[in-house]
Amino acid sequence: MKKSVRKAIIAGNWKMNKTRPEAKALLEEIKPLVANAAGNVEVIACVPFTNLETAMTVTEGSNVKIGAENVHFEKSGAFTGEISADMLIELGVEYVVIGHSERRQYFGETDETVNKRTKAALAAGLKPIVCVGELKWERECGITEEVVGKQVKLDLFDVSAEDAKKTVIAYEPVWAIGTGLTATPDQAEEVCAFIRATLAKMYDEATAEAITIQYGGSMNAANCAELLAKPNIDGGLIGGASLKAADFNVIVQAAVNG
Ligand code: 13P
Numbered sequence: 001m002k003k004s005v006r007k008a009i010i011a012g013n014w015k016m017n018k019t020r021p022e023a024k025a026l027l028e029e030i031k032p033l034v035a036n037a038a039g040n041v042e043v044i045a046c047v048p049f050t051n052l053e054t055a056m057t058v059t060e061g062s063n064v065k066i067g068a069e070n071v072h073f074e075k076s077g078a079f080t081g082e083i084s085a086d087m088l089i090e091l092g093v094e095y096v097v098i099g100h101s102e103r104r105q106y107f108g109e110t111d112e113t114v115n116k117r118t119k120a121a122l123a124a125g126l127k128p129i130v131c132v133g134e135l136k137w138e139r140e141c142g143i144t145e146e147v148v149g150k151q152v153k154l155d156l157f158d159v160s161a162e163d164a165k166k167t168v169i170a171y172e173p174v175w176a177i178g179t180g181l182t183a184t185p186d187q188a189e190e191v192c193a194f195i196r197a198t199l200a201k202m203y204d205e206a207t208a209e210a211i212t213i214q215y216g217g218s219m220n221a222a223n224c225a226e227l228l229a230k231p232n233i234d235g236g237l238i239g240g241a242s243l244k245a246a247d248f249n250v251i252v253q254a255a256v257n258g
Contacts, residue, residue, distance in 0.1 A: 008228075008255045009168055009212050009235035010037075011044035011067060011129060012242025013097055014051075023051040027058040029245035034252045038063035041235075041255040045242070046097050046129070049083055056092045067095030067129065070103060073116035085124030096121050097237070099155060100131045101174045111154035118155060122163045129168040129237065130155050131216070132195070136175035144173075145194050152198050161207045168212045169195055170237040176217025178239060182227075188215045189230035196232050221250035228258045 018026060027045060034043045046067035047055050055066045072082035088096060098121065099114035114130065121128045132151035134144045148171065156164060171191050173183050183191075192213045200208035215227050216237030227233055228251075235255060241247040 003231050003234060006210065006234050007042055007212050008040070008258070009042040009044065009214060010248075010252045010255050011042075011046055011095065011097075011168075011170075011214065011235070011237050012248055013046045013069065013100070013216070013237055013239050014048065014242060015069070015102070015239060016048060017243055018048065018051060020051055020054045023047055024054055024058050026243070026245060027055055027064065030248060031059065031062045031064055033245060033249040035063060037252050037256050041252060043252055044095050046095065052088070052091050052093055065094045066092070067097060068093050069097045069100070071096045071098065071117055071121050071126065073113065073120040075120075085120050085126050088126060089124050093126065095127045095129055095168075097129045097131065097170075099151075101133055101172060101177060105174070111151055114151075114155045115157050115159075118159060118167065122159065122166060127166050127168065129170050129214070131170045131172050131237070133172040133174050133177075133217070139173065139175065144191060148191055148195060149198050152195055153202065156199075156202065161203045164199070164203055164207055165210045168214060168235075169199075170214040170216050171195060172216035172237060174217075178218070180218050182218040182220075182223050183215070185223075185226045185230050185233075188227055189232055192230070192232035219251065221247045224251040225254040225258070228254050 044065045044067050071085050098117045103109040118128045134147040138147045196208045212234040214235040214237045215233045219236045220241040
């Protein structure tokens with residue numbers, strides 16, 4: 001199986017941005033621009049919980065899919081402030097970002113909770129976008145592969161091959177997020193290839209070849225084509241540039257043409 005048969009996925013991660021009217025306006029702008037990607041490239045907007053219902057309504061009948069930015073692992077109960085997978089499914093949400101470095105860094109997310117969230121999301125029928133990536137000093141110490149390999153193994157622990165194929169892995173080197181510092185295409189490819197090799201050991205070659213691996217971290221209109229041209233980079237998880245319709249569209253078109 002080759003890159004051409006894997007699904008290319010370009011996903012915006014809006015983080016804590018956009019009120020409902022702003023979300024509506026941005027999605028209305030994005031929709032016609034990316035309409036030609038249908039069937040070829042999956043286009044997703046992962047939006048704050050408060051924007052999900054609006055986003056579902058605005059994108060109905062279009063090829064823009066909607067994702068959430070987190071999900072809790074319990075089905076229901078006394079977890080103030082949390083949102084369950086069933087609540088997201090009921091809204092029609094298809095994807096969910098799990099284990100973003102900002103959640104690991106600021107909100108006590110661990111590989112154990114990432115694993116629990118991933119399994120809960122899959123059990124409910126959501127497609128998880130599981131984020132992994134090394135810190136700057138871990139790269140400087142030369143332990144990028146140890147760190148990322150451990151995250152992939154722990155985050156997907158006890159996830160079946162069938163479910164792993166529904167999971168997207170986003171390689172997001174933490175030092176490249178929101179910093180304007182992008183991993184070079186070769187650095188990004190090296191780690192994405194390593195992630196695929198790790199998946200092949202955990203599952204088998206065919207499963208690893210079927211899993212979409214994204215790069216994230218200051219991906220923008222200027223650098224996306226070179227990154228997306230790499231054999232193991234199947235898409236992007238985009239923060240800042242996903243908040244501007246024109247820039248986001250350049251990235252989508254790079255995937256369409258790639
Ligand atoms: P930036 O594209 O703003 O660097 O953010 C990347 C990211 O964290 C996507 O999840």
